[in-house]
Amino acid sequence: MVPTQRVPAVARAATILRHLALVGHPLTGTALASALGLPRSSVIGICDALAEERLLVRLGDGSLWLGPHVLELASAATTTMDRPLGVGFLMISRQNSFSTAMLDAATREIGGDEGRLLVRDAREDPARQHEQWRELIEEGADVLIVDSVSAQAPPDGLALARQAGVPVVAVGSRLDGADAGVTSDNTQAGLLAGRFLADLCGGRGRVAILDGLNKNANVDRVAGLHEALREVPGMEIVAHERLGHDTPAAGERGMRNLSTDETDVDAVFAVCDPIALGAARAQDELGRRIPIVGVDARSEVVETILDGGPILASIAQDPARLIVTAIRAAKELALGRVSMPRALLVPVRLIDGTNAGEFPSWG
């Protein structure tokens, strides 16, 4: 491909139009040239051409202002329904393969239609993610897709997006007040995990929960587990470790806490696979072997399941399907089509030793 060269007159014309829009009042050709650091003769020539095209008008005192054709072109631009959008994606952490699987799928989806993907990595820090809401809106994202670090949206994040006319789609975990949410059916994930554990324990057992980030997805998974175990009188939840992070380190810490407390546990439910992997690692070091069920079904966990444990099952999510669904929902919202459902649940399924071999894992 032959590299293109910038056409200065066209770039300067765009700069002149933008500058007038920014200052919000008419300027003379001389004032424009001075403000933009451009030669006056060049600015006057370009302004004449823009005025002939009705992109500028000359006012009674000779100053220049935006012409009506700007509005006609803006109207045409907004009615081009499939125009590419700037999609802002706030991800939890590049260290988390669930997040990176979503990022890979988002890159493919956005790249297909020549849109822009603006990405920020919160590195599991709510304050950093809060600041990133603002950054992406200021950078001109048309829509925001948020994989939230916390259960609550930043206090002014949603208001900021609403003020800017930027629809917000929560992905992975729902956020109160977002325009839409695309999540796995997390309650179903907890239910499937609970039923699996009840079967595993023969209807009588003591379960510990290793919980992670304080976000809606984890809350729903734990709620689903409670609901499943309530139906089996012999099953009991004896510990609920709130670890604050969805990481292997948190899982290790949780498992060690259970050991230190000498909690008598027959099975462990980890709200996500990184925590499950950390718990399994800690068990190796502690010389224990307690069955673990995670959520995600990422490849490392599927290998562990095939090897016989201690992770015996995981509830499969599909990060690519989640983010693609979120991007498509966000585009609909950006075009003003608000009749779509506000909560989109992607079904999940249990992966254990019986079907792990055929499961197309990710991460």
Added chain:
Amino acid sequence: MGVARGHEGRAPAVRRAAAVLNLLAFERRATQGEIVRSAGLAKSSASDLIGTLLEERLVARSGDALVLGTAFVEIAAGFAGDVTVVRRFGPGWERSPLLREHTVSLQALVGTRSVCVCVRLGAHVLPYTPRAGNRLPFAAESGWEPVTRTVPRDDLLRTITRFPEHGSPMEERERFDALLGRSDAAEEPAIASTGNLEVNALVSMGAERGAPVVATLHLPPSYAGDLFALRAALEGLAGDLRAGDAVERRRIAHHQRRLAAEGLTEHDRDE
């Protein structure tokens, strides 16, 4: 659609760029080859021209075709003093089950004219259908148009001064002084000189930048529906649009930082 070569006057590249933009406004989307043919561009310079338009976001790629870019929405926001007002207008109209049955426009009162910034068309047939870019006088000897009713008189005076019309400034000013002394501003809903029945809600006074902006609901003159509910919905829309000033300030700061960082004329070269 193309630009006849030899009749391009000064800044011929700007005229050629305008031809490309007009083509895309008409066709909605076109491949580079179609643009070269239809806009009468020389193949040798077309890539540079389209590359610059892409860089400036005046056009954008959509698959293997080009479409108009988002920059025009940002530039059009100069009328309203706030890009968020323009961006939120369409989705706000769509969200309101009451309003989306009807034609609603954003009108900027620029100088002595009401300029239609953007519009969403409803189901009812009107005597006058507003269109983005249309400019109508908002004051005449017979009195003020309904669109001015919600705008404070000081703000009307400011826009008349900020955007001076052609003709004698003194005559213009005297005419408006005389009109401002009247108390015949139309009560709403009122029939505008276009023949439409109008309800209006103030969105912005245009104090610092741009012009006063009004959300206007256009109805058939014989409309007999629930005007009270429609007015409430229009006020709700105007209130939502009004809330964006703080964000706009941050956007401007960001834009200025970016300009400073890039260096405005860094890549420019003489033609």
